[in-house]
Amino acid sequence: MITAGEMAVVDANSEALGVPRKQLMESSGNAVARAARGMTSPGDAVALVCGRGNNGGDALVAARFLRDREVTVHLLGRPETIATDIARENWDALAGTELDARVVRDSAEFALGDPDLVVDAMLGTGVTGALREPEATAAAAVNDCDATVLSVDVPSGVDSDTGEAAGGAVTADAVVTFHDEKPGLAALDADVTVADIGIPEAAETFVGPGDLLRLSRASDSHKGDHGEVLVVGGGPYTGAPALAAQAALRAGADLVRVAAPESVAREIQGYSEDLIVRGFEGDRLAPKHVEDLLARAEGQDVVVFGPGLGSAGETLDAVADFLGAYEGTAVVDADALQVVPEVETDATLVCTPHQGELRKMGGETADDPAERAALVESFAAEVGHTLLVKGAQDVISDGERTRRNRTGNPGMTVGGTGDVLAGATGALACVLDPPEAAAVAAWANGTAGDRVAERQGNGLTATDLVAELPGALRRG
Ligand SMILES: NC(=O)C1=CN([C@@H]2O[C@H](COP(=O)(O)OP(=O)(O)OC[C@H]3O[C@@H](n4cnc5c(N)ncnc54)[C@H](O)[C@@H]3O)[C@@H](O)[C@H]2O)[C@@H](O)CC1
Numbered sequence: 001m002i003t004a005g006e007m008a009v010v011d012a013n014s015e016a017l018g019v020p021r022k023q024l025m026e027s028s029g030n031a032v033a034r035a036a037r038g039m040t041s042p043g044d045a046v047a048l049v050c051g052r053g054n055n056g057g058d059a060l061v062a063a064r065f066l067r068d069r070e071v072t073v074h075l076l077g078r079p080e081t082i083a084t085d086i087a088r089e090n091w092d093a094l095a096g097t098e099l100d101a102r103v104v105r106d107s108a109e110f111a112l113g114d115p116d117l118v119v120d121a122m123l124g125t126g127v128t129g130a131l132r133e134p135e136a137t138a139a140a141a142v143n144d145c146d147a148t149v150l151s152v153d154v155p156s157g158v159d160s161d162t163g164e165a166a167g168g169a170v171t172a173d174a175v176v177t178f179h180d181e182k183p184g185l186a187a188l189d190a191d192v193t194v195a196d197i198g199i200p201e202a203a204e205t206f207v208g209p210g211d212l213l214r215l216s217r218a219s220d221s222h223k224g225d226h227g228e229v230l231v232v233g234g235g236p237y238t239g240a241p242a243l244a245a246q247a248a249l250r251a252g253a254d255l256v257r258v259a260a261p262e263s264v265a266r267e268i269q270g271y272s273e274d275l276i277v278r279g280f281e282g283d284r285l286a287p288k289h290v291e292d293l294l295a296r297a298e299g300q301d302v303v304v305f306g307p308g309l310g311s312a313g314e315t316l317d318a319v320a321d322f323l324g325a326y327e328g329t330a331v332v333d334a335d336a337l338q339v340v341p342e343v344e345t346d347a348t349l350v351c352t353p354h355q356g357e358l359r360k361m362g363g364e365t366a367d368d369p370a371e372r373a374a375l376v377e378s379f380a381a382e383v384g385h386t387l388l389v390k391g392a393q394d395v396i397s398d399g400e401r402t403r404r405n406r407t408g409n410p411g412m413t414v415g416g417t418g419d420v421l422a423g424a425t426g427a428l429a430c431v432l433d434p435p436e437a438a439a440v441a442a443w444a445n446g447t448a449g450d451r452v453a454e455r456q457g458n459g460l461t462a463t464d465l466v467a468e469l470p471g472a473l474r475r476g
């Protein structure tokens with residue numbers, strides 16, 4: 001099953017892998033023609049009713065593959081108003097054929113005739129609201145006629161995610177949908193076929209630039225703030241929490257606060273005046289600090305727990321106490337990770353171990369990336385949290401869905417890059433679901449590293465990565 005939003009991500013990742021939308025449209029159109037041919041005989045009349053988006057584009061392609069049928073193409077609206085270049089190019093391509101292609105300038109001009117088969121390609125996943133004209137009149141004519149109706153991707157007017165039909169939606173006898181089943185089609189009283197349109201497997205297996213689309217959707221739908229993050233870290237190390245906090249800012253969080261032992265808080269503040277640093281008594285985290293930290297975590301979108309805390313016994317006890325009582329979302333990194341498998345928590349956690357830390361948590365690892373991904377998936381299911389396991393290929397899993405990330409380079413084994421990733425994951429988890437946040441953060445962190453390496457060769461530092469994060473998170 002794939003939702004329209006996921007399909008858009010996969011589509012953009014496919015393009016980045018060298019298989020652009022226009023090529024997918026050619027495959028979709030070909031699949032539609034194959035289905036139409038299976039439902040008719042040579043010489044039968046096939047009416048292709050095309051909207052001005054890519055759904056219509058699919059049928060404009062199909063027309064070129066149906067020359068042994070008596071084809072009529074009805075374009076709903078003027079060609080100049082076709083919404084996408086690739087659909088327009090496929091309309092223009094019909095000029096080089098003998099096909100009967102008609103422009104329906106307004107609904108009064110629409111004459112369906114008496115076809116044997118109607119191909120309904122008015123609206124696909126781009127539909128919004130009840131059908132407008134001329135689609136409404138055309139849909140009514142399609143629903144009234146005696147012909148069999150084959151819908152492209154989804155019956156026009158039906159929401160492919162929910163199955164809800166807008167006013168005036170088409171009733172289909174059959175549907176050819178693309179790449180994977182759609183949740184909204186399952187309940188329809190129509191014969192649904194899934195056509196493989198040649199999307200490379202890697203477009204789904206690996207996180208790609210298409211995954212950045214999730215961020216634009218999040219900013220459309222979110223309450224308008226990009227989140228507040230609390231970083232709890234520091235003790236034996238001061239750089240780690242500072243890097244995580246700066247990465248969270250660069251990855252889009254509005255406000256980043258740091259809670260660190262007093263002895264290091266001032267030093268952390270020295271790294272950046274953009275951070276709000278407040279110390280707690282002593283040189284390291286201990287159970288006596290937990291109540292105060294829980295109060296500080298109240299009202300934060302995400303807590304990033306662990307960078308630089310160290311592994312003193314009382315520190316790990318404090319981590320366990322905190323996680324036991326916390327109910328929000330937290331990114332857990334570094335020494336704090338080993339506590340996770342033992343602790344009962346209502347919190348939503350994203351754990352970011354490297355291979356060694358994963359083993360310390362009780363997880364297994366393997367050399368082969370696909371095998372490792374399967375092991376990470378079952379361990380994520382066992383611990384009940386999202387895992388982002390760092391490596392030459394990162395693996396991200398919530399126990400159900402698993403992705404891999406292959407951005408990044410050997411130069412990134414330098415100290416501090418993990419802290420940057422934890423901070424970026426924290427910022428993104430303010431606006432995205434945990435596995436999506438982890439996947440986008442891993443991709444962006446690696447992409448930032450690749451850009452720095454391309455520019456300056458060796459000698460990458462974690463600070464370089466932080467500076468490059470905004471660019472890596474920008475689409476296009
Ligand atoms: N990877 C993908 O996502 C692929 C998508 N493909 C096709 O592309 C389709 C999506 O294309 P688009 O995003 O261009 O969207 P659509 O073609 O579904 O619809 C967009 C057009 O419909 C108009 N419209 C929206 N709501 C309307 C309403 N209520 N009444 C009248 N007009 C309305 C819009 O103004 C726009 O011109 C899919 O359904 C599928 O058929 C395929 O080509 C293959 C690959």
Ligand SMILES: [K+]
Nearest residue numbers: 123152154156
């Ligand atoms: K359709």
